[in-house]
Each structure stands twice: as structure tokens, then as C-alpha cells.
Amino acid sequence: MKPILLTQGDGAGIGPELIVKAWAQRPPGPATVVGSAAVLRRALAQCGLQRPLAVLDTPDEPAPPGALAVWEPPGLPDSLLVGEQGQVRADCGRAAARCIETAVAAIQAGQGSGLVTAPIHKEALHAAGVNYPGHTEMLQALAGVPAVRMMLVNEELRVVLVTVHVALREAVNLVTRASVRDTVRMLDAALRGPFDLAAPRIAVAGLNPHAGEGGLFGDEELREIAPAVADCRAVGINAQGPFAPDTVFMRARTGEFDAVVAMTHDQGLIPIKYLGLDEGVNLTLGLPFVRTSPDHGTAFDIAGRGLADPRSLLAAWRLAARLSDQRVAPAFAAGSKAAS
Numbered sequence: 001m002k003p004i005l006l007t008q009g010d011g012a013g014i015g016p017e018l019i020v021k022a023w024a025q026r027p028p029g030p031a032t033v034v035g036s037a038a039v040l041r042r043a044l045a046q047c048g049l050q051r052p053l054a055v056l057d058t059p060d061e062p063a064p065p066g067a068l069a070v071w072e073p074p075g076l077p078d079s080l081l082v083g084e085q086g087q088v089r090a091d092c093g094r095a096a097a098r099c100i101e102t103a104v105a106a107i108q109a110g111q112g113s114g115l116v117t118a119p120i121h122k123e124a125l126h127a128a129g130v131n132y133p134g135h136t137e138m139l140q141a142l143a144g145v146p147a148v149r150m151m152l153v154n155e156e157l158r159v160v161l162v163t164v165h166v167a168l169r170e171a172v173n174l175v176t177r178a179s180v181r182d183t184v185r186m187l188d189a190a191l192r193g194p195f196d197l198a199a200p201r202i203a204v205a206g207l208n209p210h211a212g213e214g215g216l217f218g219d220e221e222l223r224e225i226a227p228a229v230a231d232c233r234a235v236g237i238n239a240q241g242p243f244a245p246d247t248v249f250m251r252a253r254t255g256e257f258d259a260v261v262a263m264t265h266d267q268g269l270i271p272i273k274y275l276g277l278d279e280g281v282n283l284t285l286g287l288p289f290v291r292t293s294p295d296h297g298t299a300f301d302i303a304g305r306g307l308a309d310p311r312s313l314l315a316a317w318r319l320a321a322r323l324s325d326q327r328v329a330p331a332f333a334a335g336s337k338a339a340s
């Protein structure tokens with residue numbers, strides 16, 4: 001079986017530390033870190049982990065037993081160990097992007113079975129001249145697929161976002177009948193495939209307070225969201241709503257729905273993160289391969305201090321290993337067809 005590929009993320013953040021800590025807990029299956037060996041050695045030292053590290057010639061070369069397998073993509077900057085951690089740095093942004101690009105190319109070449117991404121800093125990416133707002137959009141471009149969606153899962157909630165990394169004003173305009181309908185369809189495909197639910201119950205949140213209160217507080221629910229729900233129901237998807245956003249997550253958490261479609265980034269992520277960063281996983285729907293990530297960011301405030309909690313990365317790693325092992329990535333691709 002080909003390895004899961006883990007990108008090291010922004011080296012000025014907690015990504016390398018999370019990877020070495022998670023790896024020390026022996027997640028299942030083969031895995032190769034795509035990153036800088038020097039940065040990962042520093043992370044091992046910062047965490048007091050005295051483990052061997054093997055630098056591979058190719059991402060899928062077997063590593064010696066017990067060694068942290070690292071493949072260094074060509075073109076990483078030499079300066080990664082020079083500056084301080086915990087800062088926005090263009091060289092770290094450039095290196096993070098290079099790791100993502102080469103990891104995707106390796107998966108496309110059959111050298112990896114799935115992708116786990118450690119956090120990147122979006123300002124560092126921008127400082128490096130890489131004009132994607134996040135992994136999600138970058139992976140969509142690298143994979144050449146028509147649509148992707150961000151899904152967040154933890155023990156208690158599953159949420160998929162209609163809009164992601166855009167200004168709130170812009171997000172409102174992007175909430176359309178088509179974008180909501182495509183999101184529900186991609187979520188339904190994911191719940192039936194990777195999540196193995198025979199008849200998923202999907203709640204769709206409104207955009208406005210009280211889901212618009214019958215048009216008194218905005219009419220996006222009447223013009224866009226309700227027609228999208230009707231479109232989905234017409235093709236046999238058990239979508240319901242739009243529901244008041246302030247109570248729909250509570251209703252899903254207590255078992256009334258299997259997942260919630262949220263209209264904006266913060267509408268969906270606040271309930272997820274409020275439950276704790278412990279084991280939340282970010283999963284990209286619509287790609288032809290499995291990609292997961294922790295649900296938190298680079299945590300510059302604690303970088304380099306050995307304080308980072310690896311549980312979310314570990315959960316992301318385990319989920320990627322399970323989904324790659326089941327070869328369920330086509331179910332994600334089917335979602336992208338629904339969105340086209």
C-alpha cells in the first residue's frame with residue numbers, strides 16, 4: 001500500500017511539532033512526511049523525541065522500521081532554520097506551498113494514497129506570492145476539479161460550508177440556489193460513501209437571523225435556500241430547512257440530523273471549534289483523492305515550545321488512513337460531478 005503523505009505546513013508554526021508527536025503515537029499504515037528534514041529534526045528535538053529520521057529519495061520508498069520517513073521536495077528555501085518561529089515569514093509560506101504542490105503531484109503519480117496537511121499560515125502564503133486563500137482552493141486548482149467543499153467533523157457534529165475564505169459581504173452574494181444545492185449534493189454523496197450512512201438526514205441552515213423570519217430579516221432563504229432544498233428533495237435527498245442558524249447545530253448535535261450545511265465559514269466553524277479543537281478534522285469534498293487536516297491553525301503563539309496538542313492532526317491522519325484504505329476517494333469525486 002502506498003503511504004499517506006503529510007505536508008509539514010508552515011515551519012514557523014506548530015505543524016512539524018504536531019507531525020512528530022502524532023507519529024510517535026504510531027498511526028496506522030505507511031506514511032511519509034513531505035517537508036524539510038532540518039525542520040522536522042528541530043521539531044523532534046523541541047519535543048524531546050529521540051527517534052531516527054530517514055530521508056527518502058522518493059515519497060513511496062519504504063523507510064527503515066521505526067524511522068520518521070521524510071521526503072524533501074526539490075526547491076525548498078535554505079533559510080527555514082534561520083529566522084524565528086511564531087512569525088509570518090515568506091520563506092515558510094513558500095516552503096509550505098512547495099510541499100503541497102509536490103505532495104499532490106506525487107499522489108497523482110501514484111506515489112501516495114492520501115493527503116494530510118499540517119496547518120499553513122495564509123498571510124505567509126500570500127507573502128510568498130502564492131495567491132490561494134487556503135489549502136482547499138489550492139488543492140482544487142492542483143487537482144483540476146470543478147468544485148470542492150470544506151467539511152468539518154468531530155465526535156458530535158458534521159458541517160459542510162457553502163462559502164469559505166471570502167469576505168462576509170461577498171459570501172452573502174455567493175449563497176445562491178446553485179451553490180447551496182451543490183453543497184447539499186456533495187455532502188449527501190460523502191455521507192452515503194465515506195461515512196456509510198444509508199439515508200442521511202441533512203439540515204440546511206438559513207443565512208439570516210431566524211432564517212429570515214418569513215422575509216422580515218432578509219429574503220435569501222425564500223429566494224435561494226428554500227428552492228435549493230426543494231431541488232435536492234426532488235432528487236431523493238433528505239434535505240430539510242432552511243432552519244434558524246442559532247439552533248440548527250444544537251438540533252444536529254442532539255441527533256435530529258446527520259449533518260448541517262452552513263452558509264458561511266464562521267457560521268459553521270464556531271459551533272465546531274466551540275466544542276474543542278481536540279479531535280476535529282477538516283476534510284475536503286470534491287477531490288479525486290482523500291485530503292484531511294486538523295481543524296485548527298498554525299498557533300504561532302505557542303510554536304516551538306512543545307505545547308501543541310496533536311490530537312486533531314492524529315484524528316486527521318487516522319481518518320485519511322481509513323478512507324484511503326477503503327479506497328473511497330471516488331465517492332468524493334462523485335460529489336464534484338454533482339456540483340458541476
Ligand SMILES: NC(=O)C1=CN([C@@H]2O[C@H](COP(=O)(O)OP(=O)(O)OC[C@H]3O[C@@H](n4cnc5c(N)ncnc54)[C@H](O)[C@@H]3O)[C@@H](O)[C@H]2O)C=CC1
Binds near residue numbers: 117277282
Ligand atoms: N488547516 C489549516 O491550514 C488552517 C490554517 N489556519 C490558519 O492558521 C493561522 C492562525 O490562525 P488562528 O486564527 O490564530 O487560529 P489557531 O487555530 O492557529 O489558534 C487559535 C488558538 O488555538 C490555540 N491552538 C490551536 N491549535 C492548537 C493545538 N494543536 N494545541 C494547542 N493549542 C492550539 C492557539 O494557541 C491559539 O490560542 C491563520 O493564518 C489561519 O488562516 C487556520 C485554520 C486551519
Ligand SMILES: NCC(=O)COP(=O)(O)O
Binds near residue numbers: 135137282295
Ligand atoms: N478555518 C479552516 C481553514 O481555514 C482551513 O482552510 P484550508 O487551508 O483547509 O483551506
